[in-house]
Structure formats: C-alpha cells, structure tokens
Amino acid sequence: MDLATYSRESSSNRQAYQQMRDHIRRTYAGQYVALTLGKVIGAANSFDEARDLVHRLNPVPEYYLVFPAGMEPDFDLIYDLSGNL
Amino acid sequence: MPQACWSASPRGEYWIDVNLGGRPLQVLIDSGLIDARGQVGFSIASSLYDKIKQSGGFGNHQMHTRLTADGQISHTESGSLDARLICPQPHSLIGPVVTTYVFRGAPGVPDRAGMAFFHLLKGCKVEWDLDQRLWCISYP
Numbered sequence: 001m002d003l004a005t006y007s008r009e010s011s012s013n014r015q016a017y018q019q020m021r022d023h024i025r026r027t028y029a030g031q032y033v034a035l036t037l038g039k040v041i042g043a044a045n046s047f048d049e050a051r052d053l054v055h056r057l058n059p060v061p062e063y064y065l066v067f068p069a070g071m072e073p074d075f076d077l078i079y080d081l082s083g084n085l
Numbered sequence: 086m087p088q089a090c091w092s093a094s095p096r097g098e099y100w101i102d103v104n105l106g107g108r109p110l111q112v113l114i115d116s117g118l119i120d121a122r123g124q125v126g127f128s129i130a131s132s133l134y135d136k137i138k139q140s141g142g143f144g145n146h147q148m149h150t151r152l153t154a155d156g157q158i159s160h161t162e163s164g165s166l167d168a169r170l171i172c173p174q175p176h177s178l179i180g181p182v183v184t185t186y187v188f189r190g191a192p193g194v195p196d197r198a199g200m201a202f203f204h205l206l207k208g209c210k211v212e213w214d215l216d217q218r219l220w221c222i223s224y225p
Contacts, residue, residue: 066147073148078152080188082154
C-alpha cells in the first residue's frame with residue numbers, strides 16, 4: 001500500500017467509524033469487527049475469523065482494520081523504522 | 086529509587102530483560118518503533134508471537150498499519166499482554182506491570198522494545214550514561 005492510499009483510506013474509514021461508533025459498540029459487543037471501504041463488513045468471535053471476512057472479499061481491500069468492538073480502532077500509522085531489516 | 090542497568094553490547098546495542106506474559110525475554114531497545122497512541126510496546130518474532138497466541142496468552146488483538154524505513158506500509162496484527170522489567174542482577178521482576186500491545190514482527194528481525202513501553206513505565210526514569218554505555222532505569 002502506498003502512502004496516498006493509506007492516507008485516503010484511513011481518513012475515510014475513520015470518518016465512517018466515527019458515525020458508526022455507538023452502533024458498533026451496541027451491535028457487536030464482545031466481538032471483533034472488520035472495517036473496510038468505509039463500512040463494517042462483519043464481525044466474529046475471534047480476531048482471525050474477523051480477518052478472514054476481509055480476506056474472502058474479491059479483491060481483498062488494500063486497507064482494512066480488525067478490532068474489538070468495544071475499543072477504538074488504530075487508524076494511525078505506526079513507525080517501525082527497523083522492521084524491515 | 087532503586088535502579089537496574091544494562092550495558093551496551095559490543096555492537097552498541099542495548100538489550101534489556103523483560104517478562105512478556107510470563108515469558109522472560111531479551112529485547113533490543115529500538116527508538117525507531119514509535120506508536121502515536123502509545124499502545125504498542127514491543128515487536129517480537131512471528132514464531133514466538135504465534136506460540137503466545139496459540140496458548141491464549143494475549144488479551145485483545147488489533148490490526149495496525151505500519152510504516153517501515155523502506156517506505157512500505159503494511160498490515161500487522163498485535164496482541165495485548167502484561168509486561169514487566171526484569172533486573173539483570175539479581176534476576177528479579179521490577180517496576181510496574183504494564184499492559185501493552187505486541188507486534189507480530191517480520192522474520193529475522195530481533196525482538197524489540199519500542200518507545201511506548203518506556204512511556205508506560207509510570208514513576209520510572211531512564212538514565213542513559215553515554216560515557217559508560219549504560220542504560221539504567223530507576224523504578225519506585
């Protein structure tokens with residue numbers, strides 16, 4: 001994913017999440033939520049199951065997040081400047 | 086306050102001792118592992134990460150986006166656990182218990198402690214003795 005794609009997608013998904021936050025917390029309490037393309041595509045009881053929901057899409061979106069419904073997803077970029085050595 | 090110190094390796098690296106979810110581990114201090122939210126304290130080998138995950142050692146999981154020095158942006162998962170410093174001499178747990186997220190690191194990259202871990206150490210201070218090449222942490 002390039003920086004332009006990240007910036008665009010994280011911004012639009014963040015905006016979408018802010019509008020859906022209360023709904024997500026109520027509807028999917030206790031589950032992991034998969035968020036991509038500005039919408040919740042599903043939720044599951046485990047992290048891996050929720051991630052699989054994204055991987056089943058065709059094409060698989062470049063940007064997505066999986067997070068516990070009761071927590072804020074991490075839209076920010078984490079710097080890992082030695083992570084590719 | 087009592088203090089624990091770690092000497093630089095011959096390569097100039099600082100490896101500190103930590104307990105991650107009940108497992109003693111040496112991790113490299115990496116000032117280039119920076120999480121604006123202050124939640125991701127460590128990056129560990131994918132094999133160890135998977136082992137902890139399979140044993141149910143993590144609390145929550147999250148997906149993150151990560152920028153590496155080559156400009157690549159990729160997804161990386163993390164899991165939360167309790168971490169604590171281990172004093173190298175004597176080998177004992179010290180300082181506060183912190184709950185932090187741990188990255189699933191890339192193969193071949195050392196296990197590392199990022200800035201977020203140190204920022205979570207409430208009441209502690211780091212003293213870096215540049216002349217003696219010592220990384221010391223004072224703890225309550």
